[in-house]
Amino acid sequence: MNKQKNKKPLKELPLGFVDRTEKELLVRDFIISKIKEVMIRYGFQYLETPSFEYSESIGKFLPDKERPDAGVFSFKDDKKWLSLRYDLTAPLARYVAKNFLEIPKPFKRYQLGTVWRNEKPGPGRFREFLQFDADFVGTKSLQADAELCIMISEILESCGLSKSEYVIKISSRKITEELFKKINLNDSEQKLTTLRALDKIDRLGWDGVKQLLGSGRKDKSGDFTKGADLNSKTIEIIESELRKEKPLTEDLEYLLKIFKDYNFNNYETDPSIIRGLEYYTGIIFEVNLKFDVKNSRGQVIQFGSIGGGGRYDNLINNFGNYDAPATGISIGLDRLVYALMQKKEFKVKQTKPVVICIFDKGSMKEYINLQKVLRKNGVSVEIYPGDGKLKKQMEYANKINSPAVILFGDNEIKSGKPTLRNLRTGKETKIEIKKLADEIKKII
RNA sequence: GCAGCAGUAGCUCAGUUGGUUAGAGCACUAGUUUGUGGAACUAGGGGUCGGUGGUUCGAAUCCACCCUGCUGUACCA
Numbered sequence: 001m002n003k004q005k006n007k008k009p010l011k012e013l014p015l016g017f018v019d020r021t022e023k024e025l026l027v028r029d030f031i032i033s034k035i036k037e038v039m040i041r042y043g044f045q046y047l048e049t050p051s052f053e054y055s056e057s058i059g060k061f062l063p064d065k066e067r068p069d070a071g072v073f074s075f076k077d078d079k080k081w082l083s084l085r086y087d088l089t090a091p092l093a094r095y096v097a098k099n100f101l102e103i104p105k106p107f108k109r110y111q112l113g114t115v116w117r118n119e120k121p122g123p124g125r126f127r128e129f130l131q132f133d134a135d136f137v138g139t140k141s142l143q144a145d146a147e148l149c150i151m152i153s154e155i156l157e158s159c160g161l162s163k164s165e166y167v168i169k170i171s172s173r174k175i176t177e178e179l180f181k182k183i184n185l186n187d188s189e190q191k192l193t194t195l196r197a198l199d200k201i202d203r204l205g206w207d208g209v210k211q212l213l214g215s216g217r218k219d220k221s222g223d224f225t226k227g228a229d230l231n232s233k234t235i236e237i238i239e240s241e242l243r244k245e246k247p248l249t250e251d252l253e254y255l256l257k258i259f260k261d262y263n264f265n266n267y268e269t270d271p272s273i274i275r276g277l278e279y280y281t282g283i284i285f286e287v288n289l290k291f292d293v294k295n296s297r298g299q300v301i302q303f304g305s306i307g308g309g310g311r312y313d314n315l316i317n318n319f320g321n322y323d324a325p326a327t328g329i330s331i332g333l334d335r336l337v338y339a340l341m342q343k344k345e346f347k348v349k350q351t352k353p354v355v356i357c358i359f360d361k362g363s364m365k366e367y368i369n370l371q372k373v374l375r376k377n378g379v380s381v382e383i384y385p386g387d388g389k390l391k392k393q394m395e396y397a398n399k400i401n402s403p404a405v406i407l408f409g410d411n412e413i414k415s416g417k418p419t420l421r422n423l424r425t426g427k428e429t430k431i432e433i434k435k436l437a438d439e440i441k442k443i444i
Numbered sequence: 445g446c447a448g449c450a451g452u453a454g455c456u457c458a459g460u461u462g463g464u465u466a467g468a469g470c471a472c473u474a475g476u477u478u479g480u481g482g483a484a485c486u487a488g489g490g491g492u493c494g495g496u497g498g499u500u501c502g503a504a505u506c507c508a509c510c511c512u513g514c515u516g517u518a519c520c521a
């Protein structure tokens with residue numbers, strides 16, 4: 001006999017997906033409002049593209065040749081494969097190509113949106129998350145790259161971070177290009193592995209990176225990662241070239257000049273900034289927080305950057321012959337929210353309603369009138385949304401962190417003066433309905 | 445993906461040579477108080493011990509596989 005179990009629906013979430021509660025959402029809303037303010041001041045256009053695209057629109061020109069179709073959520077329509085977008089850059093490229101003749105050149109757009117990645121989630125990384133992107137399309141001017149850096153720093157500061165709490169690290173792909181020429185590295189596989197290894201300097205330090213450039217590296221759990229297999233002499237050259245102070249490439253030189261004109265100095269040039277993507281062609285940058293970020297158990301974790309970007313002059317050409325050099329930035333909003341929430345001084349006000357207690361259903365009309373008056377005067381208020389004794393109602397108000405309850409029983413109705421009980425102090429006062437809203441605003 | 449560690453009530457966790465009906469604190473519900481929250485006391489509900497299969501007279505405990513979580517690493521458009 002098969003034991004028919006009474007199967008209940010799962011209450012668990014799919015791997016890598018999370019519920020987000022008010023505290024986090026309010027911080028997120030706050031950051032978004034700041035982003036929008038800055039974007040408007042910088043003259044960017046707001047754009048929204050759909051969550052789904054034809055897989056081929058966002059997939060065919062994917063820069064990562066190793067796994068052209070892996071990592072996205074897809075399903076088949078009647079005719080074609082659709083995919084949930086995995087970033088906002090690919091839809092932008094598609095949008096630009098589709099509307100190339102109509103849009104202004106250069107084209108500046110910003111976008112906030114959820115993206116999905118079908119990958120194994122890691123610490124602070126989910127399969128559904130919110131990204132913020134700003135891009136310039138159709139300009140080669142480094143003024144654009146400079147503005148992106150300055151703009152993101154303005155956003156972070158308007159979110160309450162000080163200059164000492166973040167830094168923009170900048171570099172250029174041209175540095176590594178020149179380096180590869182010098183050491184005569186032509187194998188594209190080795191080049192890629194080398195770039196990826198160099199990208200990890202901030203986490204692994206030069207010792208770890210040199211192991212990855214050579215035969216490989218064992219991490220602290222004992223797992224082994226294969227390296228780029230460069231010989232030790234080449235590795236020496238790479239290290240000395242990237243570590244020593246040397247003249248900057250022309251594009252960086254110019255970028256710094258613009259920074260100076262803007263009087264912007266919260267950056268570091270760092271030739272070890274690489275970024276994994278193959279499609280970058282020039283200036284690249286990364287936004288790093290300089291304070292420790294902890295997990296729910298209070299352990300400091302490897303947090304990495306909250307965003308970055310750079311110049312990709314050839315990407316949009318994948319859609320055809322468009323003259324669309326571009327540069328852009330992506331910020332992982334959820335990561336930024338996560339980090340900001342840990343700063344003690346960063347608190348977002350959560351407004352909780354004052355609760356009108358119910359004594360007698362027969363007086364409901366009086367309660368409703370009172371509620372109406374208070375709402376009209378801008379007070380967050382609710383009639384207790386349930387049944388139960390006064391004690392239960394008080395417990396509810398306490399539980400939701402309500403600032404006060406209003407007791408409006410027979411006595412109060414007769415006298416026209418409800419009792420306002422401040423739930424933080426326990427103090428009760430009888431106040432005329434007219435003056436009640438002002439009194440409540442004082443204690444919120 | 446790879447590696448290490450872990451999974452017992454909503455949460456934090458006890459529970460060894462395998463042995464009745466699996467425990468505590470917090471939280472929850474009701475009452476002590478029929479117009480008063482945070483404290484105290486009393487009572488109560490809540491678990492197929494992550495899942496499946498195996499060993500055994502008997503499994504939360506031993507074995508195998510799987511799932512999930514954490515940390516590192518890889519990848520990250």
